[in-house]
Amino acid sequence: MSASRLKIFTGNSNRPLAEEICRSINEPLGEATVTSFPDGESFVKINENIRGHDVFIIQSTCPPTNHNLVELLIMIDAARRASAQRITAVLPFYGYARQDRKDQPRVPITAKLVANLIVAAGANRVLTMDLHSQQIQGFFDIPVDHLYASPVFFKHLADTRRENFVVCSPDVGGMKMAAAYADVLGAGLALVAKKRTSATKVEAINVVGEVNGCDVLLVDDITETAGTLSAAAKILREHGARSIRAAVSHCILNEVAIDRLKSGLIDELITTNSTPINSHGIPVTVLSIASLLGQAIQRINSNESVTSLFRVKGF
Template sequence: MNDSRLKIFAGNSNRPLAEEICRSIGVPLGEATVTAFPDGESFVKINENIRGADVFIIQSTCPPTNHNLVELLIMIDAARRASAQRITAVLPFYGYARQDRKDQPRVPITAKLVANLLVAAGANRILTMDLHSQQIQGFFDIPVDHLYASPVFFEYLSALPKNKLVVCSPDVGGMKMAAAYADVLGAGLGLVAKKRKSATNVEAINIVGEVQDCDVLLVDDITETAGTLTAAAKLLRDSGARSVRAAVSHCILNEVAIERLKSGLIDEVITTNSTPIHTNGLPVRVLSIAQLLGNAILRINSNESVTGLFRVKGF
């Protein structure tokens, strides 16, 4: 049952997703003015009474990343000053998640800084999906509900033929995710070793596992330039793979990625609408996470467990 004290608001980063979430659970999207002054400063005004309400603010920190992050912080502050009882920041995509450690001298741990900013602004809880590394949950001193896109992917992937299906990770760090997919899909498991030359260029070096005459599914959490995916796909094709698909939770496709995906090395990229996607004729299939996030919001609002959302239908 929906609680009348439940209020959902959205920034400008991914308003279509917020509207779909609200439709899926039968809760109206809250009225708020979220705009900018001529000099670029963000301005927020919540146009309804939220005193004592359970407020959820939906905002992905996708490009323009800094603008969307500051917009979220200001919305949280506005809700806090309007006497909301609890404020949950809903980040379908958590930006800066890859800057989660000091891997070279004199660099920041920006994922932790963003966590501190969200808490300082007044967030009481975080709802997010497929963090780059699960340890980021420990950067927060408030509860974090971490969802996975995999149930949405599995429902779509269930239609794929299971014989000679191999799930591959495009790098060593994704092996745990690939193993989970392989286990559920009853598929083989492989790994593409890579060497990163720069932020946009990746060289795939070697394949661990058998992919000859197999349908390969690459799994990853995020892609921006598609460098890792296309380099892995080329090596898989050269090694005799019959087809190559990719399941990626967050696709933030820039011009470089679009050109790479047009090359035809990847038959299909399966992703979610955690960030706005314009397919423009690309081989990209966008699956909706609105129902998943909507159910999580309802469960948090009624203080129920979100664990049941991890169950996969049909497997």
């Protein structure tokens, strides 16, 4: 399949990222009408001939989550009915990923439901980044290309490796990610043990590892209320951490998170543009994943391996 057959479209969730992706690979962003009727129903019309083309639809399922998800499904269906040869759903951020198991009676596995919906709509492939849990790839019966934002973070953090630099996981689940960061950056490793008391409140219990007098980097895949990060930062300060930064792949910052981040417990929040970011006056550094996704789109289009995108240069 030649690269000339490539067509890229986007919904309304994160148009600036889609435009940046297209610029990074010198491809035009496809013309499509994606609007809503007065009653809230989404309407999609693809304004180009895509018969026999390799179509990529870029859409993060960030807030308004349900609206953006349905918009993605309708765009996929429109492309399928327009006789696209292959449809790849590009989800820089995969919403509902935290609902990936039955951890209490009578609850759904919504991450699997969303996967079923994307496949039923007509997607032939999925390209996504930093899923909350690896097993979500197995929820799809179509190929999934799972990218990591870590090479983008490593490049940014290359100049900040210090003598007393420690990478810390804010919970047990993120220990594997923190260990990978510590290994690449040549840093120490620590862990904060936490107890979640509600959907928005987290209590940090203890710190495993030495952080006294150290510059600490908290790493996580997603934050919404900043509860886990704030609780971890508070106990790290109590244990003598000199400075605290947080590297988070996806930031869905609500008002609660903004208030917590304004408290000054975290000196800098480093994230990506997988979702639209409004800093609200807090110290946020936004790194672009456009080039990473652009290269992946090109490689998928030309049926090449995307493995080389995981390699980290300069370390």
